Every structure is written in C-alpha cells, then in structure tokens.
Amino acid sequence: MNLAPLAESWLAANHDDLVAWRRHLHRHPELSRQEYNTTAFIAERLAEVGLNPKVLPAGTGVICDFGPEHRPRIALRADIDALPMTEQTGASYASTVPGVSHSCGHDAHTAILLAVAQALASVPDLPVSVRLIFQAAEELMPGGALDAIAAGALTGVTRIFALHCDPRLAVGRVATTPGPITSAADTIELILSSPGGHTSRPQLTGDLVYGLGTLITGLPGVLSRRIDPRNSTVMVWGAVNAGSAPNAIPQSGSLAGTVRTADRETWLQMQAIVEEAIASLLAPLNVEHTLHYRRGVPPVINEAVSTRILSHAIESVGPDVLADTRQSGGGEDFSWYLEEVPGAMARLGVWSGEGPQLDLHQPTFDIDERALAVGVRTMVSIVDQSGAY
Numbered sequence: 001m002n003l004a005p006l007a008e009s010w011l012a013a014n015h016d017d018l019v020a021w022r023r024h025l026h027r028h029p030e031l032s033r034q035e036y037n038t039t040a041f042i043a044e045r046l047a048e049v050g051l052n053p054k055v056l057p058a059g060t061g062v063i064c065d066f067g068p069e070h071r072p073r074i075a076l077r078a079d080i081d082a083l084p085m086t087e088q089t090g091a092s093y094a095s096t097v098p099g100v101s102h103s104c105g106h107d108a109h110t111a112i113l114l115a116v117a118q119a120l121a122s123v124p125d126l127p128v129s130v131r132l133i134f135q136a137a138e139e140l141m142p143g144g145a146l147d148a149i150a151a152g153a154l155t156g157v158t159r160i161f162a163l164h165c166d167p168r169l170a171v172g173r174v175a176t177t178p179g180p181i182t183s184a185a186d187t188i189e190l191i192l193s194s195p196g197g198h199t200s201r202p203q204l205t206g207d208l209v210y211g212l213g214t215l216i217t218g219l220p221g222v223l224s225r226r227i228d229p230r231n232s233t234v235m236v237w238g239a240v241n242a243g244s245a246p247n248a249i250p251q252s253g254s255l256a257g258t259v260r261t262a263d264r265e266t267w268l269q270m271q272a273i274v275e276e277a278i279a280s281l282l283a284p285l286n287v288e289h290t291l292h293y294r295r296g297v298p299p300v301i302n303e304a305v306s307t308r309i310l311s312h313a314i315e316s317v318g319p320d321v322l323a324d325t326r327q328s329g330g331g332e333d334f335s336w337y338l339e340e341v342p343g344a345m346a347r348l349g350v351w352s353g354e355g356p357q358l359d360l361h362q363p364t365f366d367i368d369e370r371a372l373a374v375g376v377r378t379m380v381s382i383v384d385q386s387g388a389y
Contacts, residue, residue: 001127001387003120004316007380010119011373018372021045022111023093029082029100029107032137032144035060038080038110042134045114049121056151061136061144063153065129066121073129074386075153075160075343076116076379077334078109079138088363103365105165105350110134112163112375119380127387131157141187141296143333149340159306159389160343161382162334163375166325168357169349171368174314174378175325176346178307182300183232183260184267185331188274189292190215192242192282196251206286208253209242214281215255216240222277223259231263233270234329260329264298271295299327300335303342309389310344313381317374323349330360348375 011018021041030038039055042062046053053064061080065073087094087101095101117132133153137144154160169175194206202210220235227233235257242253259274261267271293282289302310314322325347334345350367351357358365 001384003123003380003384004377006123007119007377010115011376014115014118015373018111018115018376019369021114022107022369022372025107025110026093026102027096029095029097029102031084031100032081032140033058033060035080035136042080042110042114046117049118051117051121056136056148058136058147061148062132062134064117064132066117067126067129069129071127071129072158073131073156074383075131075133075157076113076382077133077135077160077162077337078113079106079135080110081106081137081139081144083139083361085361085363089366091366101363103363104139104360105367106138108165108350108367108372108375109163112372112379115376116379119376120383126383128383130383138333141185141294143297143336145333145336149336154337154340157341159309159386160337160341161306161310162345163348163378164332164345165350165360165367165371166347167351167359167365169323169347170351170353171349171371172321172374173323173349174317174321174346174374175323175349176302176307176310176314176344177325178302178304180262180299180301180327181325181345182332182335183262183327183329184264184298185258185260185296186270187294187296188257188259190255190278191290192253193288194249194251194286197249199247199249202249205249208250208287211282211285211287212240212242212253212255214285215278218281219274219277222281223273226273226277227261227266231261231266232327232329233259233261233266235259260331262299262327264301267298297331297333298335298339300332300345301338302344303338305389306342306344309385310346310382313385314346314378316381316385317377321374346378348378
C-alpha cells in the first residue's frame with residue numbers, strides 16, 4: 001500500500017491546522033506530569049476524527065489505537081511535556097506561561113503525531129495496526145516512558161518508532177543510525193560536611209572547600225582512567241555551592257552534575273565506580289559526604305530491522321531526505337521502550353539553514369515549521385514500510 005498520497009492530501013487541506021496545533025501547544029506549555037490541558041487537547045483532536053483516545057491512569061498522556069486488529073501493531077510515540085525555562089524567542093506564539101517553554105520541540109512532536117492520526121484515521125485497511133503514544137514527563141528522570149509502559153502502552157506492540165527535533169540538522173533532512181543514537185544519563189548530587197573552622201588553621205578541621213575542589217577535578221579524572229575511553233563517558237558538574245566568608249571554612253557544601261556514557265554495560269556499572277571513587281578521594285581529608293546517585297535512562301539503541309524500516313521510510317519521503325547522524329551525549333527515555341520491544345528513533349531537521357544552529361534546551365530554541373510536514377510524511381511512511389516486515 002502507498003500511503004504517501006493520503007499524507008499529501010491531508011497536508012494540502014490541513015497544513016494550517018498542523019501549524020496552528022503546534023503554536024497552540026507552544027503558547028500553553030505544561031511541565032512534566034502536569035500536562036492536563038495538553039492531554040485534553042490531544043484527546044479532542046483524536047476524537048474529532050472518530051478515534052477512541054484513552055487517557056493514561058495518572059491523568060496525563062494518551063494512547064490511541066486504530067487500524068486492523070488482525071495485523072501486527074506498531075507504536076508511534078511523541079512526548080508532550082515542556083521545560084522549566086523562560087522562553088526568549090520573541091515569537092508571536094511564544095509561551096504565555098511564566099518560566100515554562102517548549103524549548104525541546106515536544107510541541108512539534110505532538111502536532112506531527114496528531115496529523116498522522118487524522119491523515120490515517122479513515123483508512124479501512126492499513127498494512128499494520130497503529131498505536132499512538134502521547135507520553136508525559138520525558139524531561140524528568142528516569143522518565144514518563146516507565147509510567148506509560150506500566151500502564152500497558154506496549155501490550156501487543158511489535159515495534160515502536162519516534163522522531164526528535166534536531167536543530168543541528170537542516171529542515172528537509174531526517175537522520176538515523178543503527179545501534180546507539182543517544183547516551184545513558186545519570187544525575188549525581190553530593191552533600192559534604194565538616195566541622196568548619198578558620199582558614200588560618202585548616203589542619204584542625206576538614207577543609208570542605210578543598211574537598212569540593214578535589215572532587216570537581218578528581219572524579220572526572222578517575223572515571224577517565226577506570227572506564228574504556230571508547231565508551232564516550234563524560235562527567236560534568238553543573239552546580240557547586242559552599243561558604244560565604246573568605247576566611248571561614250564552611251561546615252557544608254554541595255555538588256551536582258551528570259555522568260553520561262554511550263555504553264549500556266558501562267552504565268550498569270557506573271554507580272558502583274562513582275561511589276568508590278568519591279569515598280577514596282575524600283578519605284584523607286576528614287570530610288564526610290552523602291551521595292544521591294539517581295539512575296536516569298539507558299542509551300537509545302536502534303534495533304537493526306527497525307532502523308531499516310525507518311531508513312526506507314525516510315528515503316521514500318524524498319531522494320535527499322535521509323541523512324547520517326552520530327550518537328549524541330543526550331539522554332532520552334524512549335530507551336525504556338526499546339528495553340521491551342524492538343524499535344528506532346530518528347532525528348528531524350528543524351534548522352532553517354540560515355543563522356545560528358541553536359541547541360535544544362536553550363531559551364531561544366525554535367523550529368522551522370516546514371519540518372512539521374516532513375515529520376508527518378516520515379511517520380506515515382513508517383506505517384507503510386512496516387507492512388513489509
């Protein structure tokens with residue numbers, strides 16, 4: 001079956017609606033596990049074409065099935081939450097919610113999947129059955145994907161696919177690769193404590209600030225020697241706090257950062273290595289510590305056959321659409337789905353081709369809205385190509 005004409009017909013008649021949906025979501029972002037209005041908006045758009053959306057048990061997120069029940073079911077996933085970040089784009093459709101914005105492109109992911117649903121809802125004999133997963137709380141670790149899975153989002157699903165906006169890729173291009181496409185990401189928070197004292201007599205106390213400095217440089221260094229460098233492991237601190245007076249050693253201080261790795265087996269061992277290294281680095285300094293190590297997500301590892309389906313789908317959109325990509329250091333909770341069923345993720349180019357390539361999670365991030373139609377064509381083609389496997 002060739003579903004491309006259906007996608008083109010829907011886009012020709014409804015492209016303005018697609019853009020309007022994205023802009024509505026962009027104006028009204030909601031934080032993770034608070035996406036109640038977003039969930040209602042999604043359900044309304046699905047119901048208006050005769051589909052039967054089901055809100056997930058927590059009240060945020062939606063799943064929706066359509067297509068022939070007697071055929072294998074694939075899932076298409078979009079994440080729906082926003083970031084705790086003040087938007088600085090100056091766009092006419094900028095966020096109206098103080099301190100919250102869609103600075104990661106989830107509004108685009110959601111609008112694209114809604115368009116796919118409306119374009120295909122009336123097709124009586126699709127090559128596969130389809131489940132749409134509009135997932136809450138991707139931006140929280142370890143991610144709302146676990147909630148969706150626990151609620152049965154993957155029950156009966158044979159494969160799963162997703163797109164993610166990529167501001168480093170020009171609009172009109174879609175990129176994927178077999179194997180790892182994102183990295184594992186964990187969070188480290190440390191609280192240090194010591195008796196404190198005068199800076200003229202550090203030998204009488206535990207020099208807590210020196211201990212912080214030892215960890216800041218020492219822990220990334222130890223990891224670089226304990227872990228195979230080919231696994232692309234990187235530890236970066238994002239916050240450090242201690243003291244207020246130049247001549248007083250403080251009694252408490254804190255560090256927070258992330259540790260990321262491209263290798264799943266390394267990720268499984270990481271916490272034990274970090275715990276051992278921190279204890280060893282602080283042992284000579286008379287400084288106590290409490291470590292909060294929060295496991296995040298494993299890498300997204302694109303399965304070979306699913307990547308082939310995805311690549312063929314992208315190629316069918318146009319001769320110059322498929323692009324190469326490399327594994328990134330970012331984390332994505334789509335990985336949890338791939339722990340359960342085969343699947344693959346692709347990167348959707350959203351850069352206009354002019355001006356700076358703004359990164360995700362920046363307050364100035366925005367997309368070239370021509371990418372929306374490319375995303376719809378790609379997702380519809382995934383449904384088409386999946387029928388051959």
